[in-house]
Amino acid sequence: MLNQYINDNKDRFVDELLDMLRIPSVSADPKFKADVMRNAEYLKARLIEAGADNVELVETAGNPVVYGEKLVDPNLPTVLVYGHYDVQPADPYELWTSPPFEPVIKDGKIYARGACDDKGQMYMHVKAFETMVKTGTLACNVKFMIEGEEEVGSVNLGAFVREHKDRLQGDVILISDTGMLANDTPSITTGLRGLSYLEVEVTGPNRDLHSGLYGGAVANPINILCQMIASLHDENNHITIPGFYDNVQELSQEERADMARAPFDLEKYKKALNLGDVHGEAGYVTMERNSIRPTLDVNGIWGGYTGEGAKTVIPSKAYAKISMRLVPNQTSEEITEKFKKHFESIAPKSVKVEVKPHHGGEPVVTPTDSPAYQAAAKAYEETFGVKPIPVRSGGSIPIVAMFKSELGLDSVLMGFGLDSDAIHSPNESYGLFNFMKGIETIPLFYKYFAELKK
């Protein structure tokens, strides 16, 4: 009956997603503010159509949270669905083969910014909800909270959650904002890395200087910034910030052996990214480096003359955006503080350094023995025909830790994306197979979760 309804409405489900993908809801850039609002309104209308009650745009200090609910029976468990309608910036635009906000379907995939992260995955929940409502099979109470600032660190969600604690009572948080190993190898994310994101500014002379007249005699802030950044890793690619690893939870050999069971082909991996070699912390393999180990990456750097042609200038300032991925039991506050202290301490007297913390999030590990995880596992097994593999992801969903601390709720991360979806990159895509599979699997989670909570 569920599948009947889903098949009958498949085309409309996809068309509605495409319409939403046409809205450039980039939260990082103020010039898209109006589009972000338009997307919130669009989502509100769809939730009402799907059968949600009390649908509204809840004001925050930033972009509104789209809230909606369906409370069928106080004796049934309540699922809080979280997702986000904002997207990453789409630049560099020139690397897209089709415009990022003009979705196209090619080889069974939807190509657009946000196709997977997170509009595609978030909208599966809206359509799964519609399906359960229209077929009278809704087995749990549902509360939707879809935010518009995930890509800028969910800066106002904590305040929203604290303010609406009562309204947000429930039994579990359900999120689809992660990936799975492959379409024939479903997996559920049980761990996430935290994040500490900062911007640094190095100032040399008080004005741009002619590199001929001053070159060699004054500190060039670009050269100095490069030296400071380079010094943050040693020859084994360990991070040199004092105390950085103090609280890192080392995994047991058994846990590492478990992880090694997940299918992974290093040659394929290198080939897919056209890498001459992988690169990372000595003593760990690739799948460990990007999941259970903390990292430090420069996400952006700029300074001096970057236009066409040549300019022989020593700039006054150089900048970098630097982020660190954290693992249990590091905290973003602790690491941000240690970075700031260290980075300021290694600056030579010839420059001034400013470190501006941007945003952060805490790492989490979700228990696989919980009813929520078990219900999700059964749902995947039924629709995919194989048991899902529990995996630790290298990504960060800071709000998962926040939901735990503020609402006392665990999150179950039913992600249907693939690495090849290229989220945060040009030509982001999401498979129609994955979109529809999600819509089929989610109602089964509700069913099994209600049973297991009985």
Next chain:
Amino acid sequence: MLNQYINDNKDRFVDELLDMLRIPSVSADPKFKADVMRNAEYLKARLIEAGADNVELVETAGNPVVYGEKLVDPNLPTVLVYGHYDVQPADPYELWTSPPFEPVIKDGKIYARGACDDKGQMYMHVKAFETMVKTGTLACNVKFMIEGEEEVGSVNLGAFVREHKDRLQGDVILISDTGMLANDTPSITTGLRGLSYLEVEVTGPNRDLHSGLYGGAVANPINILCQMIASLHDENNHITIPGFYDNVQELSQEERADMARAPFDLEKYKKALNLGDVHGEAGYVTMERNSIRPTLDVNGIWGGYTGEGAKTVIPSKAYAKISMRLVPNQTSEEITEKFKKHFESIAPKSVKVEVKPHHGGEPVVTPTDSPAYQAAAKAYEETFGVKPIPVRSGGSIPIVAMFKSELGLDSVLMGFGLDSDAIHSPNESYGLFNFMKGIETIPLFYKYFAELKK
């Protein structure tokens, strides 16, 4: 008589310069191409008015050379005046207190891009020439060659000179594109550094990646670029490129002692640039570091997300513009080759590196015992009341070496600019004192040069 004419026409001289400064003749950026042409035409008209013959815009593969001459007597020596009408890019625009191409006069200084480098200094020669012609005191034959590509490395001037060798016969090259120590301490530049300018591109993965899912497992091209750049200097700020210093001419203790006689106040220098400390090669003082020693500076760097807000991306590529200042007897071809070889050799297997040579120029030292230098020295002494100090400059005027090799002519560098003119920086300026002093001093050079060549 000369000074009478100069005083009577002072205001017009300045107004004509301001008109030229309103033309944004930025040679590094194609979008100013039409303005560059407009500036060439403007200069042609002024040369004709000033009394030059056979004035024309001589085509090159790039921007035209403005040529004009006055051949009064084959028995008199011939002075070739070189200058350039193109200017540096004016960005960052937001740091200008008045728009770069809307000149204003404040506290006796003209503020505009090109006010000093080189429109102001070049135009002194046009007005000095007019003065000599109108007062019937022209003591030498004159040939003007004012180019429009100096700020992009004079890429087509060599071909121009070779093509017009006969027409460019003469006895000396006269250039005002350098500075002097102070308005009460005139100096003449006797040495210039050479230049090797390159652009490097580091490629990691074949597409931008999510720093959560890939961070720690693949080489981040920004981090790698920073490590490679940092490794180009050792802890004593010596450049680590193998063979880099092989051909560097070390000065004798006597020569270094001579240099040390030039007035220099380190505290003032640091204060003027708001530096906590100077920074440079161990074993050399500031005035040596920026003149007789070779350097390596990053003039621009960019990669990843540099917009507002945060983006957790590992970019596919990172770039830098790098220039090295050269001293006798390094050659730009030699150093460019050594840099390229070294930079490619230090790239880890996890990235690909491309090094694109941009342009270069050779270092030069001009003899102080030549008639040309002696004539210039006498001219300064007469107008300033003190003997000028011979100094080695850190800047590069690649064409000085080219004139020597192609035409066999030495150049005399009668620079009237000051460090505080902030050439290549926002708020570039040029003193009215310096502009008028140049117009008074140049005719005396002609006079004494003619006498000394008798």
